[in-house]
Amino acid sequence: MKKIFSLFIKDVQHALKTPMVLIVILGLCILPSFYAWFNLKSSWDPYSNTKGIKVAVVNFDEGATVQGKHVNVGKSLVKELKTNDQFGWVFVDSLKDAKQGVRLGKYYAMIHIPEHFSEDMTSIFDKKPKRAHIDYQVNQKINAIAPKMTTAGATAITKTLNDKFVEAATQAFLKESNSLGIDLEKKLPLYHKIENAVFQAEAAIPKMEKFSAAVQKIDAHQGDINQYAEEFYALESYKDEINSGAAKLIKANQHAGEINEAGQMIVGLNSKMSNIEAALNKAQQFEERFPEINAAVAKGIDATNKASEVLSTAQNRMPQVHARLNQAQDATSKADTKVESAEEKVSSEEVDTEEKVTTEGSSTQENQTTSSEQKIEIPDSTEAVTTESVTTELPSTEAKKTATMQTVAKTKDEPLTQSDLEPAKQALSEALRAMAGLVKDNAAAQKDTLSALKDHQPSKDNMKVIAQNIGQTIQLQKEVADVLQQSSIDTSQIEEALNNSNNALAVVQKQLENGQIDASSISRAEEALSVIQNMDMQSILLQGLETIDSGLDTAAMKLRDAEQFANKVDGILTEAQQVTSAANERLVTINNELPALEERFKEVNANVQSNFPAFKARVAEASQFVQNELPGVLNDLSRISHFAQNDLPGVMSKYDETADLLRNNLPGAEKGIHDLAEFSRNDLPGIEKDIKKAADKFRELDKKDVMNKLIKLLRNDLQGEADYFSDPIQLDEKQMFPIPNYGSASAPFYTALALWVGALLSSNLLTTELKDQSLKGIYSLRELFAGRLLLFLSIGIIQSVIVVIGNFFILDAYAKHPVMNLLFAVLVSIVFTSIVYTMVSLLGNVGKALAIILMVLQISGGGGTFPVQVTPHFFQMIHPFLPFTYAVDLLREAVGGIVPELVTLNISRLLIFFTGILTIGYGLKPKFEPIKNRMIKTSEESTIVE
Secondary structure: OHHHHHHHHHHHHHHHHOHHHHHHHHHHHHHHHHHHHHHHHHOOOHHHOOOOOEEEEEEOOOOEEEOOEEEOHHHHHHHHHHOOOOOEEEEOOOHHHHHHHHHHOOOOEEEEEOOOHHHHHOHHHOOOOOOOOOEEEEOOOOOOOHHHHHHHHHHHHHHHHHHHHHHHHHHHHHHHHHHHHHHHHHOHHHHHHHHHHHHHHHHOHHHHHHHHHHHHHHHHOHHHHHHHHHHHHHHHHHHHHHHHHHHHHHHHHHOHHHHHHHHHHHHHHHHOHHHHHHHHHHHHHHHHOHHHHHHHHHHHHHHHHHHHHHHHHHHHHHHHHHHHHHHHHHHHHHHHHHHHHHHHHHHOOOOOHHHHHHHHHOOOHHHHHHHHHOOOOEOOOEOOOOHHHHHHHOOOHHHHHHHHHHHHHHHHOOOOOHHHHHHHHHHHHHHHHHHHHHHHHHHHHHHHHHHHHHHOOOOHHHHHHHHHHHHHHHHHHHHHHHHHHOOOOOOHHHHHHHHHHHHHHHHHHHHHHOOOOOHHHHHHHHHHHHHHHHOOHHHHHHHHHHHHHHHHHHHHHOHHHHHHHHHHHHHHHHHHHHHHHHHHHHHHHHHHHHHHHHHHHHHHHHHHHHHHHHHHHHHHHHHHHHHHHHHHHHHHHHHHHHHHHHHHHHHHHHHHHHHHHHHHOHHHHHHHHHHHHHHHHHOHHHHHHHHHHHHHHHHHHHHHOHHHHHHHHHOOOHHHHHHHHHOOOOOOOOOOOOOOOHHHHHHHHHHHHHHHHHHHHHHHHOOOOOOOHHHEOOEOHHHHHHHHHHHHHHHHHHHHHHHHHHHHHOOOOOOOOHHHHHHHHHHHHHHHHHHHHHHHHHHOHHHHHHHHHHHHHHHHHOOOOOOHHHOOHHHHHHHHHOHHHHHHHHHHHHHHOOOHHHHHHHHHHHHHHHHHHHHHHHHHHHHHHHHHHHHHHHHHHHOOOO
C-alpha cells in the first residue's frame, strides 16, 4: 500500500516540476466542463423561444351569411394570431409565395384558410353540413424538432376553433330552449287566472243549482205563482255573484289562444323527439365501432414499425460501401501526389541513392514519420511503393521516373470489385421488399374496411372518417410507387397495380365524402386491392434486382459510376424511410388521440343517454295533456264563456222581466218563468259538468306541478351549460419533482457525458505505463495499476467539481439538492474514470477504442435524452448493464428531488461497476500486460499507429 501512495506522490511531484505537464493537467480538468456547458446553454429552454420559427398564414376566407348576419371565421383567426406570440406568424397574400417559402426553407410551415372555410363552418344550419378544413404544410427537411412544434401549434388552432364552434352551437340550442321556458313562465300568471276563474265557477255551482231548483219549483207550481212570487223575488240577490263569475270566465276565455300557442310549442318539441333519439342511437353505434378503429390503427402501426426496422438495417449496410469508395478515392488522390513527389526526387542528380537509403534506415523517429508519409497506401492488399524501391531497381534518372510513374498508375487504376457494391444492392433489395410488405399489409386492412361498408351503413360523419383513411392509403401507395420508380429496376407491374388501386379508391373516397355508397365502386376497389394483396411482389423484385448484377462489375470499374449507384441507393433508402416514418407518425398520432377521444365520447354519450329518458317522458306527458285534454278544457271554457257572454245576459234580462211581470203583470211572467225553468233543466247540468271537469284537470296539473317542472327543464344557464358541453372534462395537472427549465433537466445527462469524455481525454493524454526507467523493477504491475489510478481519480474528481460548480454559477442551473449533486458527480467521475483507466491499462489503444464504443452505446442506451422505452429493442436490452443508466438517474435525483430508495439503488449499482472493474484490473494486470505489449509492438511496426 505504501508503494502505491509513493508512486502517486512521485507522479504529482513530476507534474509540479514540469510546467508543460501541469498545463496539460489543468486543461484536462477544465475541458470536459466546456462540453457540458456549451451543450446545455445551446438547448437551455428551446420550447419557450419559438418566436423565431416562421409560419406562413394565407387567409382566403370570403366569409358567410348566417341568419342575416355576416361572419368571417378566417379573418377572426388571423386577428387572433396577430396577438399570438407562440410562433413567428407571417401573413402572406399569395398561396404560391407561401408554398415556395416553405419549399425553400424560408418558412417552417404554412397554414392556408380556404375561401369556403366560414361557409363550411356554418353549414350546420343547412341540411347537409360540411366539415371545415384548414390546409397545413410543413417542411420536414429543415429540422427534426421544428415540424413537431409547428404541428402542435396547428393542432391547437384547430382545437380552439372546434371548441368555440361546439360552444356556439350548444349555446344556440340552449337559447331556443330557454326562450320557450321564458315564454311559458311569462304566461304562468295568466294560466293561474284562468285556473282561478274555473275554480270560482265550480264553487258557484251549488248556488246555481239552488237557483235552478227554485226556478223549476216555481215553474212546477205555476198555479200557485202568487204564493211563490216572493220566493222568486228573493233570487235577485244572486245576480251579482252570477255576473261576477261570468265576467271572469269571459276574461279567461279571451286568453285561451295564448295558452293553446304555448301548448303547441310543447307538442312541436315532442314531435322532434324521434329525430333526437335517432341521433343518440347513431352516437351509440359509433361508440361500438371504436374497438374496430383501434385494431386497424394498431395493425397499421405494427406494419410500419416492421418496415422501418428493415429499412434501418438496409441503411446500416451503406456506410461499408461508402467507406470502400472513400478508400478508393483517397488512394487515387495519394497516387496523384506521389507522382509529383517522385518526379522531383528522381530529377535531382546530386542525391546518392544508396546513401539516402542508409540515412533513412538510421534516421530519428521524426524522419521515420516523414518516410512513412511518403508511402501510398492502397486498400485490399495493394503494395506500398516507396522511393527506396524505385531507386534500387533503376540506375538512371529517366528509368527511375518511368518506373515510378508506371507503379503509381497501376495503383491509381486499382479497380473496385462487385463485392464492394454488393451491400448496396442488398440494402436496395431489403428496402424495396419492406415497402412491398407495407403496401400489402395496408391493402389487406383497407380491403377489410371496404368489405364492412357493404354490411353496415355508417353515418355521414363516419363516412368522412373512412374517406380520410382511404386518402391516407392513396397517399401511401403513391409514395411507394414513386420510390419503386426511382429504383432502376423494372417494377412496372407493381406500379400499375398501385395506380389502378388508387384510381378505384379515389372514386370510393369521393362518394363517401358526398355521403354516398356505391356497391359496384366498392367491389372494383376491393378487386384492385386483391391484385396487390395476391401479387408475388417478392419474385418481381428479385427478377428486377438480378438485372443490377450485370451492371455491378461495370459500375465497380468506374469510381464515379460506383459513387452514383451508392448515392442513388442512399436516396431510395432515405425516401423509403421518410414514407414509412410519415405513415407511422400519422398512425401513432391517431393511436395516441383515440383513447382520450373514446373516453370523452363515452362519458358525454353516457350522460346524455341517462338524462334523455326523463326529459323525453316529461315532454311527452305535457304534450299528451296539450293534445288530448287541453282542447276539451278550452272547448268547455269557450262554451261556458259563450253562454256567459251571449246567453246569460238574456237569462238575467228575462229574470228581470219576469220579476217585473210578477210585480206589474203576473200573468205575463208565467211564460218567462217556464223558459228559465227549461234552461235550468236542460242546459245548466251540462254546463256544471264541464266546469267540474275543467277544474279537475287544473287540479291534476297542479298536483303534478307540470307547468313549473316544464319551465324549470327548459330554463337554463346558457353560458355555464354551453361551457360544460364544449369542454365537459377538465384536466387537473400536478407536477411531481418540478424542474423549471429544459436545460436544468438535461444537466444530469450532459454532466455524466462530460465526465466520461474527461476520463477519455485523461487516458489519451496521460500514460498508464511507467515511463521513468529508474523506477522500473521497484513497483510491481499491480502497484503500478493502483498508484497511477490515484492520479487519474484525482483529476476526475477535480473535473466533476468544476463541471457541477459551473452548472450552478455560470449557467444558473437548478438543483433541488446542490450539495448532493456535487457529491453524486464526484462518485460518478470515480466510477467512470476507473472503468476507462482499467480498459486502457489492460488493453492500451484497444481499450481506448472500447471506451469510445461504450460511450456511443451509452448515449443511445442510457436513457439520458429520450425514454429508453422508445428506443429500439437492442438499446432496451443493454440499458440495465450500462453505468450511464445509473449515473444519469443518480444525478437526476439531486436535481429534481431525492427518493431514498432510488438513490440507494443507483449508488449500489455504480459501486458494483466500480468494485467489479477494479477487481478485474488489479487481478488481471499481470496476465494482460504481455498481450498489450504484443499489440503495442505490432502497432509500432505498422509505423502509422501511436
